Amino acid sequence: MLDKQIVTSAIDSLGLKDFSKATIREIVVVANKVEAQTGVKYVRMEMGVPGLKPDAIGTEAEIKALQSGVAAIYPALDGCKEIKEQTSRFVKAFIDVDSPASCCVPTSGSMQGAYALFTTLKMASDVKDTVLFIDPGFPVQKTQAQIVGLKSESFDMFNYRGKNLISKIEEYLKSGRIAAILYSNPNNPSWMCLTDSELQGIAQLADKYDCIVIEDLAYFGMDFRKDISHPYEAPFQPSVAKYTGNCVMMISGSKAFSYAGQRIGVLAFREELFNKRYDSLVSKMGIGAFGSVLISRVLYCLSSGTAHSAQLALAAMFKAACDGQYNFLNDVHEYERRAHEMKKIFTANGFSILYADDLGTPIGDGFYFTVAYPGLTGGELMRELLFYGVSAIPLDTTGSRQQGLRVCVSFVKNEQLTDLNERLAEFNKNHQ
Amino acid sequence: MLDKQIVTSAIDSLGLKDFSKATIREIVVVANKVEAQTGVKYVRMEMGVPGLKPDAIGTEAEIKALQSGVAAIYPALDGCKEIKEQTSRFVKAFIDVDSPASCCVPTSGSMQGAYALFTTLKMASDVKDTVLFIDPGFPVQKTQAQIVGLKSESFDMFNYRGKNLISKIEEYLKSGRIAAILYSNPNNPSWMCLTDSELQGIAQLADKYDCIVIEDLAYFGMDFRKDISHPYEAPFQPSVAKYTGNCVMMISGSKAFSYAGQRIGVLAFREELFNKRYDSLVSKMGIGAFGSVLISRVLYCLSSGTAHSAQLALAAMFKAACDGQYNFLNDVHEYERRAHEMKKIFTANGFSILYADDLGTPIGDGFYFTVAYPGLTGGELMRELLFYGVSAIPLDTTGSRQQGLRVCVSFVKNEQLTDLNERLAEFNKNHQ
Numbered sequence: 001m002l003d004k005q006i007v008t009s010a011i012d013s014l015g016l017k018d019f020s021k022a023t024i025r026e027i028v029v030v031a032n033k034v035e036a037q038t039g040v041k042y043v044r045m046e047m048g049v050p051g052l053k054p055d056a057i058g059t060e061a062e063i064k065a066l067q068s069g070v071a072a073i074y075p076a077l078d079g080c081k082e083i084k085e086q087t088s089r090f091v092k093a094f095i096d097v098d099s100p101a102s103c104c105v106p107t108s109g110s111m112q113g114a115y116a117l118f119t120t121l122k123m124a125s126d127v128k129d130t131v132l133f134i135d136p137g138f139p140v141q142k143t144q145a146q147i148v149g150l151k152s153e154s155f156d157m158f159n160y161r162g163k164n165l166i167s168k169i170e171e172y173l174k175s176g177r178i179a180a181i182l183y184s185n186p187n188n189p190s191w192m193c194l195t196d197s198e199l200q201g202i203a204q205l206a207d208k209y210d211c212i213v214i215e216d217l218a219y220f221g222m223d224f225r226k227d228i229s230h231p232y233e234a235p236f237q238p239s240v241a242k243y244t245g246n247c248v249m250m251i252s253g254s255k256a257f258s259y260a261g262q263r264i265g266v267l268a269f270r271e272e273l274f275n276k277r278y279d280s281l282v283s284k285m286g287i288g289a290f291g292s293v294l295i296s297r298v299l300y301c302l303s304s305g306t307a308h309s310a311q312l313a314l315a316a317m318f319k320a321a322c323d324g325q326y327n328f329l330n331d332v333h334e335y336e337r338r339a340h341e342m343k344k345i346f347t348a349n350g351f352s353i354l355y356a357d358d359l360g361t362p363i364g365d366g367f368y369f370t371v372a373y374p375g376l377t378g379g380e381l382m383r384e385l386l387f388y389g390v391s392a393i394p395l396d397t398t399g400s401r402q403q404g405l406r407v408c409v410s411f412v413k414n415e416q417l418t419d420l421n422e423r424l425a426e427f428n429k430n431h432q
Numbered sequence: 433m434l435d436k437q438i439v440t441s442a443i444d445s446l447g448l449k450d451f452s453k454a455t456i457r458e459i460v461v462v463a464n465k466v467e468a469q470t471g472v473k474y475v476r477m478e479m480g481v482p483g484l485k486p487d488a489i490g491t492e493a494e495i496k497a498l499q500s501g502v503a504a505i506y507p508a509l510d511g512c513k514e515i516k517e518q519t520s521r522f523v524k525a526f527i528d529v530d531s532p533a534s535c536c537v538p539t540s541g542s543m544q545g546a547y548a549l550f551t552t553l554k555m556a557s558d559v560k561d562t563v564l565f566i567d568p569g570f571p572v573q574k575t576q577a578q579i580v581g582l583k584s585e586s587f588d589m590f591n592y593r594g595k596n597l598i599s600k601i602e603e604y605l606k607s608g609r610i611a612a613i614l615y616s617n618p619n620n621p622s623w624m625c626l627t628d629s630e631l632q633g634i635a636q637l638a639d640k641y642d643c644i645v646i647e648d649l650a651y652f653g654m655d656f657r658k659d660i661s662h663p664y665e666a667p668f669q670p671s672v673a674k675y676t677g678n679c680v681m682m683i684s685g686s687k688a689f690s691y692a693g694q695r696i697g698v699l700a701f702r703e704e705l706f707n708k709r710y711d712s713l714v715s716k717m718g719i720g721a722f723g724s725v726l727i728s729r730v731l732y733c734l735s736s737g738t739a740h741s742a743q744l745a746l747a748a749m750f751k752a753a754c755d756g757q758y759n760f761l762n763d764v765h766e767y768e769r770r771a772h773e774m775k776k777i778f779t780a781n782g783f784s785i786l787y788a789d790d791l792g793t794p795i796g797d798g799f800y801f802t803v804a805y806p807g808l809t810g811g812e813l814m815r816e817l818l819f820y821g822v823s824a825i826p827l828d829t830t831g832s833r834q835q836g837l838r839v840c841v842s843f844v845k846n847e848q849l850t851d852l853n854e855r856l857a858e859f860n861k862n863h864q
Binding site for chain 1: 481491507539540543544551578581686696730738740
């Protein structure tokens with residue numbers, strides 16, 4: 001155990017009334033302070049930040065592009081030809097869905113993608129003014145909705161899977177106020193994955209109630225229970241886009257391609273949504289098609305495109321993946337291996353996996369998992385573990401109604417696993 | 433003259449009732465169509481797009497950064513240490529103003545900078561809900577305000593310079609509803625420059641009426657009447673920041689540094705505004721300081737930072753400029769030379785320079801200038817010139833109330849100047 005007084009004073013210095021509301025950044029502050037004062041390194045699992053090097057295909061393409069002079073040249077608002085074409089191929093090769101190049105648009109990370117979608121939705125209707133978030137989820141997306149001026153609804157899908165999930169969603173849609181349903185798949189933080197029948201149900205509801213689906217594929221292909229890494233061959237990354245044209249997929253360069261630093265992602269629209277006409281957009285923006293407003297008004301205003309060379313980097317990685325020359329999931333399997341080891345350590349020391357299965361099938365090993373410890377709330381558990389040199393985040397901030405922690409495996413080094421085991425054993429011994 | 437029928441049908445295909453409202457993109461469409469059908473190249477002056485190669489300092493720094501692995505690493509939300517420190521130095525060296533590194537923030541171009549400022553202002557007050565644009569200006573900034581939900585006011589400063597400018601601005605401020613004053617200096621499209629006494633007057637009004645000044649320095653140092661390119665030596669780039677702490681400067685990598693493709697710019701705040709506390713921000717965002725909300729809420733949501741390597745490219749160029757190892761304005765003097773030649777050609781063929789002087793001093797030669805032709809409105813003039821293989825944009829779209837065109841010199845090649853002269857001569861002959 002670490003020095004009690006040092007940890008206590010680091011925690012107290014946050015001035016939080018309720019520790020379960022501690023944000024990632026606040027946990028970071030505490031861990032940094034204690035590390036500085038004690039010299040002991042935490043096993044750090046609070047930040048969802050990728051920890052791997054990108055494949056050379058991306059950086060080499062980017063360097064070549066810079067050498068050829070792209071730094072001087074405004075990228076087209078709807079993206080370079082290369083990234084548009086390769087995104088379209090990638091979606092076909094790995095999801096088995098059609099999204100024409102004209103409907104594929106690069107953004108400054110999926111963060112900008114979601115912001116642009118929300119901003120366009122905000123102008124598209126005065127009645128449908130709410131985003132339904134299927135929680136647990138990424139809290140910043142709710143802040144985005146708030147800043148844009150959309151309302152948020154959400155529920156924790158812990159107790160709603162399968163048919164119950166669909167009927168739960170429908171309860172919200174019946175209000176007529178839901179503009180979009182948003183979820184991430186695989187799910188941050190729980191690593192649950194929606195099944196094909198759930199995705200089909202969501203698609204049917206979207207069509208029935210005329211709302212759009214925003215599918216956040218930040219962790220594309222990283223449900224390692226299925227190997228989707230072979231282009232144009234089943235199995236594919238599951239997606240609602242198989243079942244409705246009323247949707248847009250957000251594909252990030254940050255996680256599966258370890259390219260977070262360059263802020264590059266893509267929006268891949270199904271053509272139906274891209275061309276969908278909204279009267280309110282005509283009156284506000286002079287044009288009616290959702291995709292056109294998003295590109296020529298919203299993205300124009302947000303940043304007039306995203307770094308030219310980074311577009312070409314992601315395009316090169318997509319291309320190599322589609323050509324079968326680059327297995328883009330090979331490197332990130334490291335997260336799977338690590339999650340597997342860490343789950344063993346947690347469960348051997350009195351913890352349970354909280355979001356444990358998809359309709360009976362155990363969840364896969366990947367970037368995140370969730371844990372609980374008997375008799376402690378998420379806030380209490382996090383506070384306690386900080387005394388043992390272990391940091392993560394309480395689930396409360398993710399919209400989960402369960403008591404536990406989100407564990408991110410990306411920053412944990414192999415040589416720290418022994419530490420983790422010893423620290424959790426000591427914690428467990430002191431809490432039985 | 434070009435084939436009348438081809439040009440007429442290209443213009444008619446736009447379906448515009450009022451040609452003076454033609455946007456840049458619409459002029460581009462007409463010119464492209466006619467070029468494709470006639471094989472004749474237009475002298476193209478409609479797009480405000482830089483046409484020079486960047487200095488190798490930027491791209492080399494960026495390539496080195498990519499080789500060192502920054503593509504994998506999220507940049508800090510408030511920017512990398514290097515760009516923060518070098519921006520602060522740059523502002524001191526070339527404006528002679530203090531903006532601490534903590535108050536300097538990179539953005540995905542000044543486009544994102546303005547959007548972030550507007551978004552923060554929108555949440556900062558319910559009363560001050562309007563941006564005052566000193567026109568003529570960059571029309572997209574008004575679209576930004578509209579999308580964010582701020583109101584816009586504007587006037588054409590053609591007839592308001594010196595004391596008249598200050599009293600005209602004060603008329604608007606008296607309403608109590610102006611959150612910010614925005615202008616570009618040098619001015620896009622007129623290339624007028626506010627004088628020090630005008631900037632001082634604006635600063636006093638900002639303090640008196642508690643509104644902020646957003647100074648768009650997109651064409652930093654490009655008023656070539658003064659050579660401001662020597663670090664820490666007068667003369668400096670004129671700025672309102674000399675006279676008020678209630679302001680923020682937007683410095684773009686696109687024009688002076690020919691780095692438009694990478695979408696990189698910086699916001700340099702005076703410390704007073706950066707730390708200024710707004711009650712409305714506390715209640716909406718949980719923190720009150722303008723700069724903190726802009727970074728940790730707004731920029732977080734907009735894109736979570738901007739491409740890591742591009743930050744290091746601009747930082748390297750700023751550093752070399754501050755160290756006196758790189759005269760960043762040397763290359764862009766090419767625009768001055770070209771504007772000088774083109775103005776001679778226009779005025780020799782019956783045109784006049786429309787926005788001609790700053791309180792009696794003729795404007796400098798640079799990226800843009802404006803022209804008028806007797807007896808024709810801006811829309812009529814633009815329509816007519818398209819028949820002669822010359823494209824530009826009518827001033828109406830810039831908020832100017834004058835009848836004329838904006839001419840951008842960046843895409844005109846030396847070998848086209850003879851064409852320009854012959855075409856304008858023919859036009860002039862046919863219109864006398």
